[in-house]
Amino acid sequence: MKGMTIIVKKITQLVAPIIFLFGFYIVIHGHLSPGGGFAGGVIMAGAIILQILANGNILNNLLQEEHGMELLESVAIFLFMLIAVLGLLVSGTAIFFQNFVNKGVWGNLLSAGFIPIENIVVGAEVFAAISTIFIAMVVYNDEVKK
Amino acid sequence: MELLLVIILVLMIFGSIYSLNAKDLLSAVVSYGIVGFGLVISFLLLQAPDLAIVQVVVEVLTLIIMIAAIKNTQKEELSSKFEAKTLINYTLMIILALVFILIFEKMTGTLSGFGTDTMRMSQTYLQGHKITKSANLVTGVIFDFRAYDTLGEATVLFTAVIGVLTILRIKGKKDK
Incomplete structure:
Protein backbone atom coordinates (compact mmCIF):
# COMPACT_ATOMS: atom_id res chain seq x y z
CA MET A 1 0.00 0.00 0.00
CA LYS A 2 1.34 3.37 -1.05
CA GLY A 3 1.55 6.32 1.31
CA MET A 4 0.08 9.76 0.74
CA THR A 5 1.77 13.14 0.24
CA ILE A 6 4.16 14.70 2.75
CA ILE A 7 1.49 17.12 4.01
CA VAL A 8 -0.77 14.26 5.08
CA LYS A 9 2.18 12.40 6.59
CA LYS A 10 3.31 15.35 8.71
CA ILE A 11 -0.22 16.13 9.93
CA THR A 12 -0.71 12.46 10.79
CA GLN A 13 2.49 12.54 12.82
CA LEU A 14 1.04 15.41 14.83
CA VAL A 15 -2.52 14.13 15.21
CA ALA A 16 -2.25 10.34 15.55
CA PRO A 17 -0.50 10.31 18.98
CA ILE A 18 -3.14 12.68 20.36
CA ILE A 19 -5.95 10.46 19.06
CA PHE A 20 -4.27 7.42 20.61
CA LEU A 21 -3.87 9.25 23.94
CA PHE A 22 -7.52 10.32 23.84
CA GLY A 23 -8.59 6.71 23.31
CA PHE A 24 -6.43 5.63 26.23
CA TYR A 25 -7.97 8.36 28.39
CA ILE A 26 -11.46 7.14 27.51
CA VAL A 27 -10.50 3.56 28.40
CA ILE A 28 -8.96 4.49 31.76
CA HIS A 29 -11.79 6.85 32.76
CA GLY A 30 -14.43 4.37 31.58
CA HIS A 31 -15.94 4.00 35.04
CA LEU A 32 -16.10 7.78 35.60
CA SER A 33 -17.17 9.42 32.32
CA PRO A 34 -19.00 8.30 29.15
CA GLY A 35 -17.06 5.78 27.13
CA GLY A 36 -15.27 2.64 28.26
CA GLY A 37 -13.34 -0.24 26.82
CA PHE A 38 -15.23 -0.60 23.56
CA ALA A 39 -15.30 3.10 22.58
CA GLY A 40 -11.71 3.78 23.66
CA GLY A 41 -10.40 0.67 21.93
CA VAL A 42 -11.99 1.65 18.64
CA ILE A 43 -10.57 5.19 18.91
CA MET A 44 -7.07 3.79 19.52
CA ALA A 45 -7.50 1.50 16.50
CA GLY A 46 -8.50 4.60 14.52
CA ALA A 47 -5.12 6.15 15.29
CA ILE A 48 -3.33 3.05 13.95
CA ILE A 49 -5.52 2.95 10.82
CA LEU A 50 -4.80 6.65 10.20
CA GLN A 51 -1.07 5.94 10.42
CA ILE A 52 -1.28 3.06 7.94
CA LEU A 53 -3.48 5.02 5.50
CA ALA A 54 -1.18 8.04 5.54
CA ASN A 55 2.26 6.45 5.63
CA GLY A 56 1.64 3.21 3.82
CA ASN A 57 4.01 0.55 5.01
CA ILE A 58 6.51 -1.98 3.87
CA LEU A 59 4.96 -5.46 3.74
CA ASN A 60 7.45 -7.02 6.13
CA ASN A 61 6.87 -4.36 8.78
CA LEU A 62 3.08 -4.75 8.55
CA LEU A 63 3.33 -8.53 8.85
CA GLN A 64 5.26 -8.10 12.10
CA GLU A 65 2.67 -5.66 13.35
CA GLU A 66 -0.13 -8.09 12.48
CA HIS A 67 1.51 -10.86 14.49
CA GLY A 68 1.89 -8.51 17.45
CA MET A 69 -1.75 -7.46 17.26
CA GLU A 70 -2.92 -11.09 17.10
CA LEU A 71 -0.87 -11.86 20.20
CA LEU A 72 -2.22 -8.81 22.04
CA GLU A 73 -5.80 -9.76 21.18
CA SER A 74 -5.45 -13.36 22.35
CA VAL A 75 -3.72 -12.31 25.58
CA ALA A 76 -6.39 -9.69 26.27
CA ILE A 77 -9.33 -12.05 25.91
CA PHE A 78 -7.48 -14.65 27.98
CA LEU A 79 -6.98 -12.06 30.76
CA PHE A 80 -10.68 -11.18 30.61
CA MET A 81 -11.58 -14.84 31.14
CA LEU A 82 -8.95 -15.05 33.91
CA ILE A 83 -10.53 -12.12 35.76
CA ALA A 84 -13.91 -13.82 35.52
CA VAL A 85 -12.55 -17.12 36.87
CA LEU A 86 -10.57 -15.33 39.60
CA GLY A 87 -13.86 -13.89 40.82
CA LEU A 88 -15.04 -17.48 41.07
CA LEU A 89 -11.98 -18.67 42.99
CA VAL A 90 -10.70 -15.78 45.13
CA SER A 91 -13.90 -14.34 46.56
CA GLY A 92 -15.58 -16.83 48.85
CA THR A 93 -18.93 -16.52 47.12
CA ALA A 94 -18.18 -18.67 44.05
CA ILE A 95 -19.88 -16.33 41.54
CA PHE A 96 -18.59 -15.93 37.99
CA PHE A 97 -17.48 -12.29 37.51
CA GLN A 98 -17.64 -11.54 41.25
CA ASN A 99 -16.14 -8.09 41.87
CA PHE A 100 -13.38 -9.25 44.21
CA VAL A 101 -11.09 -6.17 44.27
CA ASN A 102 -11.43 -3.50 46.97
CA LYS A 103 -13.96 -0.98 45.67
CA GLY A 104 -12.42 2.20 47.10
CA VAL A 105 -14.05 5.64 47.21
CA TRP A 106 -16.83 6.56 44.75
CA GLY A 107 -15.56 8.90 42.00
CA ASN A 108 -11.82 8.27 42.40
CA LEU A 109 -9.74 7.10 39.47
CA LEU A 110 -8.80 3.94 41.39
CA SER A 111 -12.25 2.80 42.43
CA ALA A 112 -15.08 0.44 41.41
CA GLY A 113 -13.07 -2.74 42.07
CA PHE A 114 -12.06 -4.61 38.93
CA ILE A 115 -14.10 -2.52 36.49
CA PRO A 116 -11.08 -0.35 35.43
CA ILE A 117 -9.01 -3.52 34.89
CA GLU A 118 -11.78 -5.02 32.77
CA ASN A 119 -12.04 -1.76 30.84
CA ILE A 120 -8.33 -1.81 30.02
CA VAL A 121 -8.43 -5.48 29.00
CA VAL A 122 -11.50 -5.03 26.77
CA GLY A 123 -9.98 -1.86 25.33
CA ALA A 124 -6.84 -3.78 24.37
CA GLU A 125 -8.96 -6.56 22.87
CA VAL A 126 -11.08 -4.23 20.71
CA PHE A 127 -8.02 -2.17 19.70
CA ALA A 128 -6.11 -5.27 18.61
CA ALA A 129 -9.11 -6.86 16.89
CA ILE A 130 -9.99 -3.90 14.67
CA SER A 131 -6.34 -3.17 13.87
CA THR A 132 -5.82 -6.84 12.94
CA ILE A 133 -8.79 -6.82 10.56
CA PHE A 134 -7.54 -3.68 8.81
CA ILE A 135 -3.90 -4.79 8.65
CA ALA A 136 -4.94 -8.22 7.36
CA MET A 137 -6.87 -6.58 4.51
CA VAL A 138 -3.90 -4.35 3.62
CA VAL A 139 -1.44 -7.27 3.76
CA TYR A 140 -3.75 -9.42 1.62
CA ASN A 141 -4.04 -6.65 -0.94
CA ASP A 142 -0.24 -6.29 -1.09
CA GLU A 143 0.27 -10.04 -1.39
CA VAL A 144 -2.20 -10.39 -4.24
CA LYS A 145 -0.77 -7.45 -6.19
CA LYS A 146 2.78 -8.77 -5.89
CA MET B 1 -36.48 17.97 20.23
CA GLU B 2 -39.04 15.50 18.90
CA LEU B 3 -39.40 17.52 15.69
CA LEU B 4 -35.61 17.39 15.24
CA LEU B 5 -35.65 13.62 15.80
CA VAL B 6 -38.40 13.21 13.20
CA ILE B 7 -36.43 15.26 10.67
CA ILE B 8 -33.30 13.17 11.28
CA LEU B 9 -35.27 9.92 11.01
CA VAL B 10 -36.84 10.99 7.70
CA LEU B 11 -33.36 11.90 6.43
CA MET B 12 -32.08 8.47 7.49
CA ILE B 13 -34.95 6.75 5.67
CA PHE B 14 -34.23 8.72 2.50
CA GLY B 15 -30.53 7.88 2.79
CA SER B 16 -31.18 4.16 3.07
CA ILE B 17 -33.69 4.20 0.18
CA TYR B 18 -31.17 6.04 -2.01
CA SER B 19 -28.40 3.60 -1.07
CA LEU B 20 -30.67 0.72 -2.15
CA ASN B 21 -31.32 2.26 -5.56
CA ALA B 22 -27.93 3.82 -6.33
CA LYS B 23 -26.18 2.58 -9.47
CA ASP B 24 -22.68 3.27 -8.17
CA LEU B 25 -21.73 1.18 -5.12
CA LEU B 26 -19.51 3.96 -3.75
CA SER B 27 -22.38 6.46 -3.62
CA ALA B 28 -24.52 3.72 -2.05
CA VAL B 29 -21.99 3.30 0.76
CA VAL B 30 -21.64 7.04 1.28
CA SER B 31 -25.39 7.59 1.40
CA TYR B 32 -25.60 4.69 3.84
CA GLY B 33 -23.29 6.75 6.02
CA ILE B 34 -26.19 9.20 6.46
CA VAL B 35 -28.00 6.50 8.44
CA GLY B 36 -25.05 5.95 10.77
CA PHE B 37 -24.33 9.61 11.44
CA GLY B 38 -28.02 10.40 11.82
CA LEU B 39 -28.07 7.66 14.45
CA VAL B 40 -25.17 9.41 16.23
CA ILE B 41 -27.12 12.68 16.43
CA SER B 42 -30.26 10.94 17.65
CA PHE B 43 -28.24 9.11 20.34
CA LEU B 44 -26.87 12.47 21.48
CA LEU B 45 -30.36 14.01 21.50
CA LEU B 46 -31.66 11.06 23.52
CA GLN B 47 -28.80 11.61 26.01
CA ALA B 48 -26.79 8.44 25.42
CA PRO B 49 -23.22 9.74 25.03
CA ASP B 50 -21.69 6.29 25.57
CA LEU B 51 -23.49 4.89 22.53
CA ALA B 52 -22.84 8.04 20.49
CA ILE B 53 -19.06 7.77 20.99
CA VAL B 54 -19.00 4.12 19.92
CA GLN B 55 -21.36 4.76 17.00
CA VAL B 56 -19.41 7.69 15.54
CA VAL B 57 -16.05 5.91 15.63
CA VAL B 58 -17.39 2.58 14.37
CA GLU B 59 -19.28 4.35 11.57
CA VAL B 60 -16.12 6.10 10.36
CA LEU B 61 -14.08 2.88 10.48
CA THR B 62 -16.81 0.90 8.69
CA LEU B 63 -17.00 3.50 5.93
CA ILE B 64 -13.21 3.36 5.49
CA ILE B 65 -13.19 -0.45 5.33
CA MET B 66 -16.22 -0.57 2.96
CA ILE B 67 -14.68 2.02 0.62
CA ALA B 68 -11.40 0.08 0.65
CA ALA B 69 -13.31 -3.09 -0.24
CA ILE B 70 -15.17 -1.35 -3.09
CA LYS B 71 -11.96 0.18 -4.47
CA ASN B 72 -10.45 -3.30 -4.77
CA THR B 73 -13.50 -4.90 -6.38
CA GLN B 74 -15.93 -3.76 -9.05
CA LYS B 75 -17.87 -0.55 -8.68
CA GLU B 76 -21.02 -1.37 -10.62
CA GLU B 77 -23.75 -3.42 -9.08
CA LEU B 78 -24.50 -6.71 -10.82
CA SER B 79 -27.61 -6.34 -12.96
CA SER B 112 -46.65 -2.44 29.17
CA GLY B 113 -47.51 0.58 27.07
CA PHE B 114 -44.96 2.83 25.37
CA GLY B 115 -43.53 5.41 27.76
CA THR B 116 -44.50 3.67 31.00
CA ASP B 117 -41.59 2.45 33.09
CA THR B 118 -40.53 -1.19 33.28
CA MET B 119 -38.66 -1.02 36.55
CA ARG B 120 -38.58 -4.65 37.64
CA MET B 121 -34.89 -5.16 36.79
CA SER B 122 -33.69 -1.59 36.54
CA GLN B 123 -34.61 -0.79 40.14
CA THR B 124 -31.41 -2.61 41.18
CA TYR B 125 -29.42 -1.12 38.32
CA LEU B 126 -30.33 2.42 39.38
CA GLN B 127 -28.61 1.74 42.70
CA GLY B 128 -25.60 0.48 40.69
CA HIS B 129 -23.38 3.49 41.36
CA LYS B 130 -23.59 2.73 45.08
CA ILE B 131 -23.15 -1.03 44.72
CA THR B 132 -20.31 -1.04 42.19
CA LYS B 133 -18.82 2.35 43.24
CA SER B 134 -18.54 3.19 39.53
CA ALA B 135 -19.51 6.79 38.76
CA ASN B 136 -20.52 5.91 35.18
CA LEU B 137 -23.66 3.84 35.63
CA VAL B 138 -23.54 2.34 32.13
CA THR B 139 -20.05 0.94 32.65
CA GLY B 140 -21.13 -0.35 36.04
CA VAL B 141 -23.95 -2.28 34.39
CA ILE B 142 -22.05 -3.69 31.41
CA PHE B 143 -18.92 -4.67 33.36
CA ASP B 144 -20.44 -5.80 36.64
CA PHE B 145 -24.12 -6.77 36.48
CA ARG B 146 -23.93 -7.78 32.84
CA ALA B 147 -20.27 -8.81 32.56
CA TYR B 148 -21.31 -12.11 31.03
CA ASP B 149 -22.81 -10.23 28.06
CA THR B 150 -19.56 -8.30 27.65
CA LEU B 151 -17.65 -11.58 27.60
CA GLY B 152 -19.96 -12.72 24.78
CA GLU B 153 -19.34 -9.51 22.83
CA ALA B 154 -15.58 -9.84 23.20
CA THR B 155 -15.81 -13.46 22.03
CA VAL B 156 -17.84 -12.43 18.97
CA LEU B 157 -15.15 -9.89 18.05
CA PHE B 158 -12.41 -12.49 18.57
CA THR B 159 -14.25 -14.99 16.34
CA ALA B 160 -14.76 -12.33 13.66
CA VAL B 161 -11.03 -11.59 13.58
CA ILE B 162 -10.17 -15.29 13.33
CA GLY B 163 -12.66 -15.66 10.47
CA VAL B 164 -11.21 -12.69 8.56
CA LEU B 165 -7.66 -13.97 9.02
CA THR B 166 -8.59 -17.49 7.89
CA ILE B 167 -10.43 -16.39 4.73
CA LEU B 168 -7.77 -13.88 3.66
CA ARG B 169 -4.88 -16.28 4.31
CA ILE B 170 -6.31 -19.15 2.21
CA LYS B 171 -6.95 -16.89 -0.78
CA GLY B 172 -3.51 -15.33 -0.48
CA LYS B 173 -1.83 -18.73 -0.54
CA LYS B 174 -3.81 -19.92 -3.56
CA ASP B 175 -2.84 -16.90 -5.61
CA LYS B 176 0.86 -17.52 -5.06
Whole structure:
Protein backbone atom coordinates (compact mmCIF):
# COMPACT_ATOMS: atom_id res chain seq x y z
CA MET A 1 0.00 0.00 0.00
CA LYS A 2 1.34 3.37 -1.05
CA GLY A 3 1.55 6.32 1.31
CA MET A 4 0.08 9.76 0.74
CA THR A 5 1.77 13.14 0.24
CA ILE A 6 4.16 14.70 2.75
CA ILE A 7 1.49 17.12 4.01
CA VAL A 8 -0.77 14.26 5.08
CA LYS A 9 2.18 12.40 6.59
CA LYS A 10 3.31 15.35 8.71
CA ILE A 11 -0.22 16.13 9.93
CA THR A 12 -0.71 12.46 10.79
CA GLN A 13 2.49 12.54 12.82
CA LEU A 14 1.04 15.41 14.83
CA VAL A 15 -2.52 14.13 15.21
CA ALA A 16 -2.25 10.34 15.55
CA PRO A 17 -0.50 10.31 18.98
CA ILE A 18 -3.14 12.68 20.36
CA ILE A 19 -5.95 10.46 19.06
CA PHE A 20 -4.27 7.42 20.61
CA LEU A 21 -3.87 9.25 23.94
CA PHE A 22 -7.52 10.32 23.84
CA GLY A 23 -8.59 6.71 23.31
CA PHE A 24 -6.43 5.63 26.23
CA TYR A 25 -7.97 8.36 28.39
CA ILE A 26 -11.46 7.14 27.51
CA VAL A 27 -10.50 3.56 28.40
CA ILE A 28 -8.96 4.49 31.76
CA HIS A 29 -11.79 6.85 32.76
CA GLY A 30 -14.43 4.37 31.58
CA HIS A 31 -15.94 4.00 35.04
CA LEU A 32 -16.10 7.78 35.60
CA SER A 33 -17.17 9.42 32.32
CA PRO A 34 -19.00 8.30 29.15
CA GLY A 35 -17.06 5.78 27.13
CA GLY A 36 -15.27 2.64 28.26
CA GLY A 37 -13.34 -0.24 26.82
CA PHE A 38 -15.23 -0.60 23.56
CA ALA A 39 -15.30 3.10 22.58
CA GLY A 40 -11.71 3.78 23.66
CA GLY A 41 -10.40 0.67 21.93
CA VAL A 42 -11.99 1.65 18.64
CA ILE A 43 -10.57 5.19 18.91
CA MET A 44 -7.07 3.79 19.52
CA ALA A 45 -7.50 1.50 16.50
CA GLY A 46 -8.50 4.60 14.52
CA ALA A 47 -5.12 6.15 15.29
CA ILE A 48 -3.33 3.05 13.95
CA ILE A 49 -5.52 2.95 10.82
CA LEU A 50 -4.80 6.65 10.20
CA GLN A 51 -1.07 5.94 10.42
CA ILE A 52 -1.28 3.06 7.94
CA LEU A 53 -3.48 5.02 5.50
CA ALA A 54 -1.18 8.04 5.54
CA ASN A 55 2.26 6.45 5.63
CA GLY A 56 1.64 3.21 3.82
CA ASN A 57 4.01 0.55 5.01
CA ILE A 58 6.51 -1.98 3.87
CA LEU A 59 4.96 -5.46 3.74
CA ASN A 60 7.45 -7.02 6.13
CA ASN A 61 6.87 -4.36 8.78
CA LEU A 62 3.08 -4.75 8.55
CA LEU A 63 3.33 -8.53 8.85
CA GLN A 64 5.26 -8.10 12.10
CA GLU A 65 2.67 -5.66 13.35
CA GLU A 66 -0.13 -8.09 12.48
CA HIS A 67 1.51 -10.86 14.49
CA GLY A 68 1.89 -8.51 17.45
CA MET A 69 -1.75 -7.46 17.26
CA GLU A 70 -2.92 -11.09 17.10
CA LEU A 71 -0.87 -11.86 20.20
CA LEU A 72 -2.22 -8.81 22.04
CA GLU A 73 -5.80 -9.76 21.18
CA SER A 74 -5.45 -13.36 22.35
CA VAL A 75 -3.72 -12.31 25.58
CA ALA A 76 -6.39 -9.69 26.27
CA ILE A 77 -9.33 -12.05 25.91
CA PHE A 78 -7.48 -14.65 27.98
CA LEU A 79 -6.98 -12.06 30.76
CA PHE A 80 -10.68 -11.18 30.61
CA MET A 81 -11.58 -14.84 31.14
CA LEU A 82 -8.95 -15.05 33.91
CA ILE A 83 -10.53 -12.12 35.76
CA ALA A 84 -13.91 -13.82 35.52
CA VAL A 85 -12.55 -17.12 36.87
CA LEU A 86 -10.57 -15.33 39.60
CA GLY A 87 -13.86 -13.89 40.82
CA LEU A 88 -15.04 -17.48 41.07
CA LEU A 89 -11.98 -18.67 42.99
CA VAL A 90 -10.70 -15.78 45.13
CA SER A 91 -13.90 -14.34 46.56
CA GLY A 92 -15.58 -16.83 48.85
CA THR A 93 -18.93 -16.52 47.12
CA ALA A 94 -18.18 -18.67 44.05
CA ILE A 95 -19.88 -16.33 41.54
CA PHE A 96 -18.59 -15.93 37.99
CA PHE A 97 -17.48 -12.29 37.51
CA GLN A 98 -17.64 -11.54 41.25
CA ASN A 99 -16.14 -8.09 41.87
CA PHE A 100 -13.38 -9.25 44.21
CA VAL A 101 -11.09 -6.17 44.27
CA ASN A 102 -11.43 -3.50 46.97
CA LYS A 103 -13.96 -0.98 45.67
CA GLY A 104 -12.42 2.20 47.10
CA VAL A 105 -14.05 5.64 47.21
CA TRP A 106 -16.83 6.56 44.75
CA GLY A 107 -15.56 8.90 42.00
CA ASN A 108 -11.82 8.27 42.40
CA LEU A 109 -9.74 7.10 39.47
CA LEU A 110 -8.80 3.94 41.39
CA SER A 111 -12.25 2.80 42.43
CA ALA A 112 -15.08 0.44 41.41
CA GLY A 113 -13.07 -2.74 42.07
CA PHE A 114 -12.06 -4.61 38.93
CA ILE A 115 -14.10 -2.52 36.49
CA PRO A 116 -11.08 -0.35 35.43
CA ILE A 117 -9.01 -3.52 34.89
CA GLU A 118 -11.78 -5.02 32.77
CA ASN A 119 -12.04 -1.76 30.84
CA ILE A 120 -8.33 -1.81 30.02
CA VAL A 121 -8.43 -5.48 29.00
CA VAL A 122 -11.50 -5.03 26.77
CA GLY A 123 -9.98 -1.86 25.33
CA ALA A 124 -6.84 -3.78 24.37
CA GLU A 125 -8.96 -6.56 22.87
CA VAL A 126 -11.08 -4.23 20.71
CA PHE A 127 -8.02 -2.17 19.70
CA ALA A 128 -6.11 -5.27 18.61
CA ALA A 129 -9.11 -6.86 16.89
CA ILE A 130 -9.99 -3.90 14.67
CA SER A 131 -6.34 -3.17 13.87
CA THR A 132 -5.82 -6.84 12.94
CA ILE A 133 -8.79 -6.82 10.56
CA PHE A 134 -7.54 -3.68 8.81
CA ILE A 135 -3.90 -4.79 8.65
CA ALA A 136 -4.94 -8.22 7.36
CA MET A 137 -6.87 -6.58 4.51
CA VAL A 138 -3.90 -4.35 3.62
CA VAL A 139 -1.44 -7.27 3.76
CA TYR A 140 -3.75 -9.42 1.62
CA ASN A 141 -4.04 -6.65 -0.94
CA ASP A 142 -0.24 -6.29 -1.09
CA GLU A 143 0.27 -10.04 -1.39
CA VAL A 144 -2.20 -10.39 -4.24
CA LYS A 145 -0.77 -7.45 -6.19
CA LYS A 146 2.78 -8.77 -5.89
CA MET B 1 -36.48 17.97 20.23
CA GLU B 2 -39.04 15.50 18.90
CA LEU B 3 -39.40 17.52 15.69
CA LEU B 4 -35.61 17.39 15.24
CA LEU B 5 -35.65 13.62 15.80
CA VAL B 6 -38.40 13.21 13.20
CA ILE B 7 -36.43 15.26 10.67
CA ILE B 8 -33.30 13.17 11.28
CA LEU B 9 -35.27 9.92 11.01
CA VAL B 10 -36.84 10.99 7.70
CA LEU B 11 -33.36 11.90 6.43
CA MET B 12 -32.08 8.47 7.49
CA ILE B 13 -34.95 6.75 5.67
CA PHE B 14 -34.23 8.72 2.50
CA GLY B 15 -30.53 7.88 2.79
CA SER B 16 -31.18 4.16 3.07
CA ILE B 17 -33.69 4.20 0.18
CA TYR B 18 -31.17 6.04 -2.01
CA SER B 19 -28.40 3.60 -1.07
CA LEU B 20 -30.67 0.72 -2.15
CA ASN B 21 -31.32 2.26 -5.56
CA ALA B 22 -27.93 3.82 -6.33
CA LYS B 23 -26.18 2.58 -9.47
CA ASP B 24 -22.68 3.27 -8.17
CA LEU B 25 -21.73 1.18 -5.12
CA LEU B 26 -19.51 3.96 -3.75
CA SER B 27 -22.38 6.46 -3.62
CA ALA B 28 -24.52 3.72 -2.05
CA VAL B 29 -21.99 3.30 0.76
CA VAL B 30 -21.64 7.04 1.28
CA SER B 31 -25.39 7.59 1.40
CA TYR B 32 -25.60 4.69 3.84
CA GLY B 33 -23.29 6.75 6.02
CA ILE B 34 -26.19 9.20 6.46
CA VAL B 35 -28.00 6.50 8.44
CA GLY B 36 -25.05 5.95 10.77
CA PHE B 37 -24.33 9.61 11.44
CA GLY B 38 -28.02 10.40 11.82
CA LEU B 39 -28.07 7.66 14.45
CA VAL B 40 -25.17 9.41 16.23
CA ILE B 41 -27.12 12.68 16.43
CA SER B 42 -30.26 10.94 17.65
CA PHE B 43 -28.24 9.11 20.34
CA LEU B 44 -26.87 12.47 21.48
CA LEU B 45 -30.36 14.01 21.50
CA LEU B 46 -31.66 11.06 23.52
CA GLN B 47 -28.80 11.61 26.01
CA ALA B 48 -26.79 8.44 25.42
CA PRO B 49 -23.22 9.74 25.03
CA ASP B 50 -21.69 6.29 25.57
CA LEU B 51 -23.49 4.89 22.53
CA ALA B 52 -22.84 8.04 20.49
CA ILE B 53 -19.06 7.77 20.99
CA VAL B 54 -19.00 4.12 19.92
CA GLN B 55 -21.36 4.76 17.00
CA VAL B 56 -19.41 7.69 15.54
CA VAL B 57 -16.05 5.91 15.63
CA VAL B 58 -17.39 2.58 14.37
CA GLU B 59 -19.28 4.35 11.57
CA VAL B 60 -16.12 6.10 10.36
CA LEU B 61 -14.08 2.88 10.48
CA THR B 62 -16.81 0.90 8.69
CA LEU B 63 -17.00 3.50 5.93
CA ILE B 64 -13.21 3.36 5.49
CA ILE B 65 -13.19 -0.45 5.33
CA MET B 66 -16.22 -0.57 2.96
CA ILE B 67 -14.68 2.02 0.62
CA ALA B 68 -11.40 0.08 0.65
CA ALA B 69 -13.31 -3.09 -0.24
CA ILE B 70 -15.17 -1.35 -3.09
CA LYS B 71 -11.96 0.18 -4.47
CA ASN B 72 -10.45 -3.30 -4.77
CA THR B 73 -13.50 -4.90 -6.38
CA GLN B 74 -15.93 -3.76 -9.05
CA LYS B 75 -17.87 -0.55 -8.68
CA GLU B 76 -21.02 -1.37 -10.62
CA GLU B 77 -23.75 -3.42 -9.08
CA LEU B 78 -24.50 -6.71 -10.82
CA SER B 79 -27.61 -6.34 -12.96
CA SER B 80 -30.38 -8.72 -11.95
CA LYS B 81 -32.84 -10.19 -14.44
CA PHE B 82 -36.44 -10.90 -13.63
CA GLU B 83 -37.03 -14.66 -13.52
CA ALA B 84 -39.50 -17.08 -12.04
CA LYS B 85 -37.14 -17.41 -9.10
CA THR B 86 -37.55 -13.71 -8.31
CA LEU B 87 -41.32 -14.12 -8.07
CA ILE B 88 -40.93 -16.96 -5.57
CA ASN B 89 -38.49 -14.85 -3.56
CA TYR B 90 -40.88 -11.91 -3.40
CA THR B 91 -43.84 -14.05 -2.34
CA LEU B 92 -41.70 -15.71 0.36
CA MET B 93 -40.60 -12.28 1.54
CA ILE B 94 -44.18 -11.04 1.83
CA ILE B 95 -45.29 -14.18 3.69
CA LEU B 96 -42.34 -13.89 6.11
CA ALA B 97 -43.07 -10.22 6.69
CA LEU B 98 -46.70 -11.01 7.51
CA VAL B 99 -45.63 -13.77 9.93
CA PHE B 100 -43.19 -11.41 11.66
CA ILE B 101 -45.83 -8.69 11.96
CA LEU B 102 -48.22 -11.20 13.56
CA ILE B 103 -45.57 -12.40 16.01
CA PHE B 104 -44.58 -8.83 16.94
CA GLU B 105 -48.24 -7.98 17.44
CA LYS B 106 -48.55 -10.84 19.94
CA MET B 107 -45.25 -10.02 21.66
CA THR B 108 -45.82 -6.32 22.10
CA GLY B 109 -49.30 -7.00 23.42
CA THR B 110 -47.84 -8.49 26.61
CA LEU B 111 -45.56 -5.50 27.26
CA SER B 112 -46.65 -2.44 29.17
CA GLY B 113 -47.51 0.58 27.07
CA PHE B 114 -44.96 2.83 25.37
CA GLY B 115 -43.53 5.41 27.76
CA THR B 116 -44.50 3.67 31.00
CA ASP B 117 -41.59 2.45 33.09
CA THR B 118 -40.53 -1.19 33.28
CA MET B 119 -38.66 -1.02 36.55
CA ARG B 120 -38.58 -4.65 37.64
CA MET B 121 -34.89 -5.16 36.79
CA SER B 122 -33.69 -1.59 36.54
CA GLN B 123 -34.61 -0.79 40.14
CA THR B 124 -31.41 -2.61 41.18
CA TYR B 125 -29.42 -1.12 38.32
CA LEU B 126 -30.33 2.42 39.38
CA GLN B 127 -28.61 1.74 42.70
CA GLY B 128 -25.60 0.48 40.69
CA HIS B 129 -23.38 3.49 41.36
CA LYS B 130 -23.59 2.73 45.08
CA ILE B 131 -23.15 -1.03 44.72
CA THR B 132 -20.31 -1.04 42.19
CA LYS B 133 -18.82 2.35 43.24
CA SER B 134 -18.54 3.19 39.53
CA ALA B 135 -19.51 6.79 38.76
CA ASN B 136 -20.52 5.91 35.18
CA LEU B 137 -23.66 3.84 35.63
CA VAL B 138 -23.54 2.34 32.13
CA THR B 139 -20.05 0.94 32.65
CA GLY B 140 -21.13 -0.35 36.04
CA VAL B 141 -23.95 -2.28 34.39
CA ILE B 142 -22.05 -3.69 31.41
CA PHE B 143 -18.92 -4.67 33.36
CA ASP B 144 -20.44 -5.80 36.64
CA PHE B 145 -24.12 -6.77 36.48
CA ARG B 146 -23.93 -7.78 32.84
CA ALA B 147 -20.27 -8.81 32.56
CA TYR B 148 -21.31 -12.11 31.03
CA ASP B 149 -22.81 -10.23 28.06
CA THR B 150 -19.56 -8.30 27.65
CA LEU B 151 -17.65 -11.58 27.60
CA GLY B 152 -19.96 -12.72 24.78
CA GLU B 153 -19.34 -9.51 22.83
CA ALA B 154 -15.58 -9.84 23.20
CA THR B 155 -15.81 -13.46 22.03
CA VAL B 156 -17.84 -12.43 18.97
CA LEU B 157 -15.15 -9.89 18.05
CA PHE B 158 -12.41 -12.49 18.57
CA THR B 159 -14.25 -14.99 16.34
CA ALA B 160 -14.76 -12.33 13.66
CA VAL B 161 -11.03 -11.59 13.58
CA ILE B 162 -10.17 -15.29 13.33
CA GLY B 163 -12.66 -15.66 10.47
CA VAL B 164 -11.21 -12.69 8.56
CA LEU B 165 -7.66 -13.97 9.02
CA THR B 166 -8.59 -17.49 7.89
CA ILE B 167 -10.43 -16.39 4.73
CA LEU B 168 -7.77 -13.88 3.66
CA ARG B 169 -4.88 -16.28 4.31
CA ILE B 170 -6.31 -19.15 2.21
CA LYS B 171 -6.95 -16.89 -0.78
CA GLY B 172 -3.51 -15.33 -0.48
CA LYS B 173 -1.83 -18.73 -0.54
CA LYS B 174 -3.81 -19.92 -3.56
CA ASP B 175 -2.84 -16.90 -5.61
CA LYS B 176 0.86 -17.52 -5.06
